[in-house]
Amino acid sequence: xxxxxxxxxxxxxxxxxxxxxFLKLGLLGGGAALAVSGVTKLFADSTENSGEKVKVxxxxxxxxxxxxxxxxxxxxxxxPGLNIREGIPGKKFVRVIDLARCENKRACIEGCQKKHNLxxxxxxxxxxxxxxxxxESPYWFPQMCYHCDNPPCTKVCPVDATFKxxxxxxxxxxxxxxxxxxxxxxxxxxxxxxxxxxxKQVENFEKHKNDPERCKSSDPSIVGTVSKCDGCPDELxxxxxxxxxxxxxxxxxxxxxxxEDTVTNGEEVFQLSALLSERAxxxxxxxxxxxxxxxxxxxxxxxxxxxxxxxxxxTEE
Amino acid sequence: xxxxITKSENGxxxxxxxxxxxxxxxxxxxxxxxxxxxxxxxNVAAGKSKIQKYNLMEEELLRPIQKIGRAGKIWxxxxxxxxxxxxxxYYLQETKSKYETISLRDYTMWGVYxxxxxxxxxxxxxxxxxxxxxxxxxxxxxxxxxxIAEIIAVASIIMAGVCIVAAMGRPERLYFLFTYGRIQSxxxxxxxxxxxxxxxSCLLLFMPLIPGIVICRDKLTxxxxxxxxxxxxxxxxxxxxPEQWKIVKKSVKVLAIMVIPLGISIHTVTAWxxxxxxxxxxxxxxxxxxxxxxxxxxxxxxxIVAVYVFRKVYSLEKYLEEKHFDVLxxxxxxxxxxxxxxxxxxxxxxxxxMSSLHANHLLDLFIGKTAPTYWxxxxxxxxxPAILPMFRAMRKPLPLTIIAIFAxxxxxxxxxxxxxxxxSHPFLPIQDVPESWMHYFPSLVEMTIVAxxxxxxxxxxxxxxxxxxxISIWEVAEGDGVNMQKIYKPIKPEML
Numbered sequence: 001x002x003x004x005x006x007x008x009x010x011x012x013x014x015x016x017x018x019x020x021x022f023l024k025l026g027l028l029g030g031g032a033a034l035a036v037s038g039v040t041k042l043f044a045d046s047t048e049n050s051g052e053k054v055k056v057x058x059x060x061x062x063x064x065x066x067x068x069x070x071x072x073x074x075x076x077x078x079x080p081g082l083n084i085r086e087g088i089p090g091k092k093f094v095r096v097i098d099l100a101r102c103e104n105k106r107a108c109i110e111g112c113q114k115k116h117n118l119x120x121x122x123x124x125x126x127x128x129x130x131x132x133x134x135x136e137s138p139y140w141f142p143q144m145c146y147h148c149d150n151p152p153c154t155k156v157c158p159v160d161a162t163f164k165x166x167x168x169x170x171x172x173x174x175x176x177x178x179x180x181x182x183x184x185x186x187x188x189x190x191x192x193x194x195x196x197x198x199x200k201q202v203e204n205f206e207k208h209k210n211d212p213e214r215c216k217s218s219d220p221s222i223v224g225t226v227s228k229c230d231g232c233p234d235e236l237x238x239x240x241x242x243x244x245x246x247x248x249x250x251x252x253x254x255x256x257x258x259x260e261d262t263v264t265n266g267e268e269v270f271q272l273s274a275l276l277s278e279r280a281x282x283x284x285x286x287x288x289x290x291x292x293x294x295x296x297x298x299x300x301x302x303x304x305x306x307x308x309x310x311x312x313x314x315t316e317e
Numbered sequence: 318x319x320x321x322i323t324k325s326e327n328g329x330x331x332x333x334x335x336x337x338x339x340x341x342x343x344x345x346x347x348x349x350x351x352x353x354x355x356x357x358x359x360n361v362a363a364g365k366s367k368i369q370k371y372n373l374m375e376e377e378l379l380r381p382i383q384k385i386g387r388a389g390k391i392w393x394x395x396x397x398x399x400x401x402x403x404x405x406x407y408y409l410q411e412t413k414s415k416y417e418t419i420s421l422r423d424y425t426m427w428g429v430y431x432x433x434x435x436x437x438x439x440x441x442x443x444x445x446x447x448x449x450x451x452x453x454x455x456x457x458x459x460x461x462x463x464x465i466a467e468i469i470a471v472a473s474i475i476m477a478g479v480c481i482v483a484a485m486g487r488p489e490r491l492y493f494l495f496t497y498g499r500i501q502s503x504x505x506x507x508x509x510x511x512x513x514x515x516x517x518s519c520l521l522l523f524m525p526l527i528p529g530i531v532i533c534r535d536k537l538t539x540x541x542x543x544x545x546x547x548x549x550x551x552x553x554x555x556x557x558x559p560e561q562w563k564i565v566k567k568s569v570k571v572l573a574i575m576v577i578p579l580g581i582s583i584h585t586v587t588a589w590x591x592x593x594x595x596x597x598x599x600x601x602x603x604x605x606x607x608x609x610x611x612x613x614x615x616x617x618x619x620x621i622v623a624v625y626v627f628r629k630v631y632s633l634e635k636y637l638e639e640k641h642f643d644v645l646x647x648x649x650x651x652x653x654x655x656x657x658x659x660x661x662x663x664x665x666x667x668x669x670x671m672s673s674l675h676a677n678h679l680l681d682l683f684i685g686k687t688a689p690t691y692w693x694x695x696x697x698x699x700x701x702p703a704i705l706p707m708f709r710a711m712r713k714p715l716p717l718t719i720i721a722i723f724a725x726x727x728x729x730x731x732x733x734x735x736x737x738x739x740x741s742h743p744f745l746p747i748q749d750v751p752e753s754w755m756h757y758f759p760s761l762v763e764m765t766i767v768a769x770x771x772x773x774x775x776x777x778x779x780x781x782x783x784x785x786x787x788i789s790i791w792e793v794a795e796g797d798g799v800n801m802q803k804i805y806k807p808i809k810p811e812m813l
Contacts, residue, residue, distance in 0.1 A: 121751050121754070143745065156593060158505050160499050161493075178494070184423070190423070190744075194486065198417075224486030312749075
């Protein structure tokens with residue numbers, strides 16, 4: 001993976017159709033998201049060579065130099081948060097959670113809450129103690145919205161307030177949601193939460209309304225609407241990783257693009273298909289036919305022995 | 318002929334003796350004449366008595382509209398007061414934090430509002446059951462019951478809508494259903510069938526009511542101006558022409574046929590709101606018929622209670638007779654057995670397998686925390702109404718009504734048991750949440766709003782029965798063999 005500096009250089013450059021293959025960048029290369037989304041505009045733009053060279057990374061990890069005219073700055077992505085309904089073109093986001101690494105540090109939860117101004121007991125990610133069979137040692141199970149490919153929640157929405165984007169994310173348009181909560185009843189993973197307008201929560205939203213760090217595309221602050229893990233579309237559009245991935249001290253959560261076949265937790269990069277096949281990746285309750293976009297790696301060869309939580313969380317109303 | 322004459326008690330017998338010397342033919346001619354005269358007299362008397370009977374009925378059925386007694390006024394005031402409490406509770410709910418005013422949380426996100434909604438949708442099936450099915454299969458005893466059933470149906474389907482609005486997070490966005498509605502969503506199906514059913518039910522209530530409104534317009538001349546104006550406007554210039562009678566009867570028949578599939582649809586689609594989710598408790602192909610059969614059983618029980626109350630309060634014993642309780646009781650037995658059948662399918666079959674998906678939920682109902690409610694509902698909602706009214710003594714008005722009241726209450730709890738425990742056992746365990754997120758018990762605000770919808774339901778029915786005849790006069794009269802087109806002479810609209 002390349003450093004941010006190199007990628008930033010490519011942001012300002014032009015692009016051309018014939019060089020599309022060069023633009024399949026790894027996720028950490030923030031330019032990738034921008035460049036690929038620029039493909040749609042290729043036909044209209046000039047293909048004149050500028051003479052200036054930029055370095056880009058290919059899918060097989062080679063660094064190549066191309067003319068700057070071949071790289072196009074994608075305007076749709078550089079101004080994120082304007083349209084929650086549009087997916088980032090060319091992307092198919094996917095997550096892999098390595099259960100062998102989780103020791104219930106809850107840093108992902110805190111990172112997520114901070115990013116979206118949520119306060120306890122509202123959590124878009126839960127870390128649950130799970131035990132499938134009696135003889136097995138329990139394990140910690142981080143769980144968020146699975147952004148299913150066959151989402152039962154979007155099916156039942158009467159007003160198209162929750163929907164599947166082209167980049168694989170399932171998101172909620174809080175401006176549209178009428179608060180019928182049918183999607184919550186339909187979700188078999190209990191991934192959705194409702195803004196009942198608890199005073200503390202409302203106050204917190206108000207306080208951080210103008211934070212520059214606040215996620216702008218999805219807005220859980222509207223009382224009486226449903227919200228859930230939005231997959232951090234603002235961050236993704238800027239080529240950054242979601243808050244939960246960044247904050248995890250053990251690198252449990254991997255994020256990536258299925259089209260690129262790569263996932264990363266910010267430090268390590270894996271080939272998605274190889275990782276899932278070698279580590280026997282699975283999807284939770286796959287038999288339900290929801291086709292989640294979140295894969296789990298089974299908790300074998302654990303990095304940490306299971307330890308009970310030291311305190312009971314979220315006891316306060 | 319001889320026989321007829323000897324039977325009579327007028328002067329025919331004496332004439333027979335006096336005329337003994339006259340020739341036989343002449344004798345018979347006289348006798349025949351006398352007999353015809355007598356027959357005519359009898360017919361006139363019968364006609365008169367029919368008119369008298371009709372007039373008496375008209376008077377008795379208009380009596381509740383003529384004068385509202387003190388108790389009636391207190392009752393209306395009481396209902397209005399509860400409705401106002403409900404409005405205030407709704408104001409609190411919408412202006413204050415819902416986290417504090419209602420006890421719904423992320424896991425149990427549907428509570429008493431949705432259970433009550435399902436209850437009202439079920440109750441509204443009473444209209445299809447009593448006024449349509451009975452009418453079409455020509456059970457003559459439907460005649461005095463049909464309007465009671467229709468007004469309950471209309472009032473309860475309206476209250477079902479109110480419950481949905483109360484349950485919504487952002488009720489001011491309700492119109493999004495029309496501007497952004499997605500036909501793929503079962504909620505949109507429900508909106509469509511419920512609106513169609515409301516329209517059909519209102520028409521089925523209104524069409525046969527038009528002759529009744531005309532009677533009110535012509536006979537209730539001591540009423541305030543607005544009420545007379547209302548009768549005049551609502552009668553739409555009806556004047557009892559044969560053509561108009563034909564239209565009324567035909568449209569009622571068409572509506573009665575229409576309302577049956579509509580009624581079954583509304584409750585089936587309401588069942589689908591649950592059955593289209595992946596939750597194991599609701600994931601049942603049995604849900605549609607299970608809900609419909611429950612609704613029919615509730616309809617019969619609700620009808621018994623309503624008939625009893627109207628019979629007592631408006632002294633309508635002559636029209637709502639003991640025989641009605643007898644047949645309604647038998648009907649309750651039949652429908653409760655149907656309901657029992659679908660309950661066995663719904664609970665016993667999964668319980669036999671006891672898959673881990675169902676185990677939490679079923680064990681909670683059978684032996685867990687919810688068990689007392691569950692078994693009381695089985696007892697009062699299914700077992701007692703299925704068995705006790707099989708005995709003739711239990712089909713007398715009072716015992717049957719007591720059974721029915723318990724069955725109606727149990728029916729509400731049944732809906733609660735379908736909605737709330739169905740949400741409390743998700744696939745993934747509930748962890749790291751405050752205590753209140755794990756157990757649902759309705760808050761005071763929620764209970765007040767639900768109570769207010771019940772009060773509003775009763776208020777609609779009460780006010781309706783104080784403005785319009787609650788028993789259809791012309792339908793009962795026709796059942797007695799009265800030719801309404803002859804007897805019934807509305808004042809010409811232009812004369813008013």
